[in-house]
Amino acid sequence: xxxxxxxxxxxxxxxxxxxxxxxxxxxxxxxxxxxxxxxxxxxxxxxxxxxxxxxxxxxxxxxxxxxxxxxxxxxxxxxxxxxxxxxxxxxxxxxxxxxxxxxxxxxxxxxxxxxxxxxxxxxxxxxxxxxxxxxxxxxxxxxxxxxxxxxxxxxxxxxxxxxxxxxxxxxxxxxxxxxxxxxxxxxxxxxxxxxxxxxxxxxxxxxxxxxxxxxxxxxxxxxxxxxxxxxxxxxxxxxxxxxxxx
Amino acid sequence: xxxxxxxxxxxxxxxxxxxxxxxxxxxxxxxxxxxxxxxxxxxxxxxxxxxxxxxxxxxxxxxxxxxxxxxxxxxxxxxxxxxxxxxxxxxxxxxxxxxxxxxxxxxxxxxxxxxxxxxxxxxxxxxxxxxxxxxxxxxxxxxxxxxxxxxxxxxxxxxxxxxxxxxxxxxxxxxxxxxxxxxxxxxxxxxxxxxxxxxxxxxxxxxxxxxxxxxxxxxxxxxxxxxxxxxxxxxxxxxxxxxxxxxxxxxxxxx
Numbered sequence: 001x002x003x004x005x006x007x008x009x010x011x012x013x014x015x016x017x018x019x020x021x022x023x024x025x026x027x028x029x030x031x032x033x034x035x036x037x038x039x040x041x042x043x044x045x046x047x048x049x050x051x052x053x054x055x056x057x058x059x060x061x062x063x064x065x066x067x068x069x070x071x072x073x074x075x076x077x078x079x080x081x082x083x084x085x086x087x088x089x090x091x092x093x094x095x096x097x098x099x100x101x102x103x104x105x106x107x108x109x110x111x112x113x114x115x116x117x118x119x120x121x122x123x124x125x126x127x128x129x130x131x132x133x134x135x136x137x138x139x140x141x142x143x144x145x146x147x148x149x150x151x152x153x154x155x156x157x158x159x160x161x162x163x164x165x166x167x168x169x170x171x172x173x174x175x176x177x178x179x180x181x182x183x184x185x186x187x188x189x190x191x192x193x194x195x196x197x198x199x200x201x202x203x204x205x206x207x208x209x210x211x212x213x214x215x216x217x218x219x220x221x222x223x224x225x226x227x228x229x230x231x232x233x234x235x236x237x238x239x240x241x242x243x244x245x246x
Numbered sequence: 247x248x249x250x251x252x253x254x255x256x257x258x259x260x261x262x263x264x265x266x267x268x269x270x271x272x273x274x275x276x277x278x279x280x281x282x283x284x285x286x287x288x289x290x291x292x293x294x295x296x297x298x299x300x301x302x303x304x305x306x307x308x309x310x311x312x313x314x315x316x317x318x319x320x321x322x323x324x325x326x327x328x329x330x331x332x333x334x335x336x337x338x339x340x341x342x343x344x345x346x347x348x349x350x351x352x353x354x355x356x357x358x359x360x361x362x363x364x365x366x367x368x369x370x371x372x373x374x375x376x377x378x379x380x381x382x383x384x385x386x387x388x389x390x391x392x393x394x395x396x397x398x399x400x401x402x403x404x405x406x407x408x409x410x411x412x413x414x415x416x417x418x419x420x421x422x423x424x425x426x427x428x429x430x431x432x433x434x435x436x437x438x439x440x441x442x443x444x445x446x447x448x449x450x451x452x453x454x455x456x457x458x459x460x461x462x463x464x465x466x467x468x469x470x471x472x473x474x475x476x477x478x479x480x481x482x483x484x485x486x487x488x489x490x491x492x493x494x495x496x497x498x499x500x501x
């Protein structure tokens with residue numbers, strides 16, 4: 001069942017401050033299935049954040065159409081930005097509660113905090129948290145609203161590898177408890193293979209889809225570094241088109 | 247020596263008291279040395295102060311001035327915040343209004359006061375209006391600065407999580423404007439209470455300004471100083487009892 005259909009013909013930033021107009025996206029199409037975990041992989045600066053902002057409805061200045069097969073009303077989108085974007089003057093719990101629509105009970109926050117090992121920190125202000133913790137809070141906030149789609153924009157950059165691994169594991173755990181459609185942007189292919197059901201490779205600007213490749217490693221074997229590496233090697237030999245991305 | 251009598255010279259409270267005592271001491275020495283009507287001794291001023299409070303004169307005029315201060319300050323802050331936010335968020339409007347602000351900022355306070363009295367009569371509302379016009383541009387400029395530097399990332403976050411106008415203002419915008427509002431409040435109080443006395447002196451028949459004018463004509467320096475002390479004390483009370491706790495409360499999230 002197709003749940004979300006993304007079809008962007010053109011996104012061009014107008015000329016500003018002496019710079020030429022910049023076409024960021026051209027003829028980009030792909031679908032997302034219900035509760036699917038999809039990773040977008042592309043070179044940095046290729047316009048992935050622009051794409052997420054369009055899907056999130058923050059940028060309406062483009063040619064094309066985003067169709068969400070939603071449960072009625074405005075689409076509910078959980079966005080985990082590259083920086084956690086927490087309100088520094090509100091506690092962790094308040095930050096999550098503020099994003100929560102009224103119909104969702106407060107107990108949701110308790111269980112999410114418990115899953116992410118943050119129950120003890122809920123009344124602390126964000127400035128006292130490490131980056132890894134803040135990222136976890138941002139993920140909780142996105143899951144808490146029970147979104148139609150979850151957008152994650154390189155949420156694990158600038159975390160040290162053990163912390164990134166831990167947060168990645170917690171994210172998967174959360175996703176398995178509460179299945180949602182996830183669109184996860186990264187430039188780290190190993191990370192993408194570890195997480196995704198399907199990889200979508202994107203070109204340099206003007207951005208379009210280079211190829212879509214399902215990841216067929218069973219979820220139970222994803223922790224095995226060797227299996228990930230083998231899959232990566234296979235990609236490189238079988239898909240010359242995306243070679244320069246790898 | 248008895249240990250309990252030792253005073254810690256490094257404690258801020260002790261330093262405060264010492265500096266105040268030194269000030270009074272210097273005043274006393276100077277007054278005794280000059281022995282002139284122009285500078286009465288601290289004790290004389292204190293006696294006048296007590297007498298003025300007991301007679302009800304000083305509380306009466308002080309409260310009238312404070313009421314004017316409160317009303318004009320409230321109007322100026324409310325309008326100033328609204329205009330400042332609008333200008334900070336809308337560049338075209340800002341370009342358009344900027345000249346007016348520059349003109350308003352540079353008109354001497356005395357000119358606005360005189361013109362208000364001439365145009366709108368020697369009434370309470372023209373007195374208030376004159377103070378508001380003097381204070382408003384300062385508030386606008388300060389708040390505009392704050393509204394210009396609002397964090398776009400957080401505003402985007404609020405939009406994508408459907409915060410709505412009220413929630414966005416209360417939880418995202420206001421906390422960022424708060425330091426600017428506090429700064430406008432502080433400079434505003436200092437500015438308004440200086441202007442308000444001139445307003446009263448020129449066109450009112452009560453309030454501190456009127457009384458000071460009266461004492462000036464009588465060459466009654468002791469009363470002038472007594473009223474000044476009362477006024478400074480009240481402003482200081484507002485600062486310590488109202489503004490400082492507000493500041494502390496709103497900054498509690500900082501590391």
